[in-house]
Amino acid sequence: MDLKEKLFQLIKERSLKVAEEPIFKLSSGKLSRYYLDLKKVTLDPEGGYLVGNLMFELVKPFGISAVGGLTLGADPIAYATALISYQKGEPIKPFVVRKEPKGHGTKRQIEGNVEPGEKVVVVEDVITTAASSLKAVKACREYGLEVVAVCAIVDRKEGGRENLAKEGLKLYSLFTIDDFLNR
Numbered sequence: 001m002d003l004k005e006k007l008f009q010l011i012k013e014r015s016l017k018v019a020e021e022p023i024f025k026l027s028s029g030k031l032s033r034y035y036l037d038l039k040k041v042t043l044d045p046e047g048g049y050l051v052g053n054l055m056f057e058l059v060k061p062f063g064i065s066a067v068g069g070l071t072l073g074a075d076p077i078a079y080a081t082a083l084i085s086y087q088k089g090e091p092i093k094p095f096v097v098r099k100e101p102k103g104h105g106t107k108r109q110i111e112g113n114v115e116p117g118e119k120v121v122v123v124e125d126v127i128t129t130a131a132s133s134l135k136a137v138k139a140c141r142e143y144g145l146e147v148v149a150v151c152a153i154v155d156r157k158e159g160g161r162e163n164l165a166k167e168g169l170k171l172y173s174l175f176t177i178d179d180f181l182n183r
Contacts, residue, residue: 007050014040016180028129036154038125042076052080054174055151059121062148066120068095068112070136073125097136109139116144127152127171130160137167
């Protein structure tokens, strides 16, 4: 079984919840029949390994120096990608985007070893409307980072791709919700 198929199986077993009626409240406020709690996979040793490998392969062609996104969903993805990239001799740094700028000290919203002018990819576990990703993109751009793409584990196909396109960004995902609902 290849890495992508292993990740698919882990997500299906641990993260996907499906109901007859829309009972799951999403971060967008909308109710849905299905819910993906990817932290059950990204915060797991095997899941982190799989996500790190697959995300590294996804972002490598962009010629970036760093990956990160809005805390908390993006954090384990960025760390796993960074670790795998280092092991493969092509280091990509992780960074974290705070939901709000730090209230003391440096008052930074972007944490990590990144500097203005660097090319980065914003990562996300699940994309619905892309509101979290867009918040991260805005913070990155304000800091001076060049966001070249947004990469997610799962695209729920509920407007995220289109909302990112309005900001001049393409969405790349390892899976779409259809992969899980139609198989």
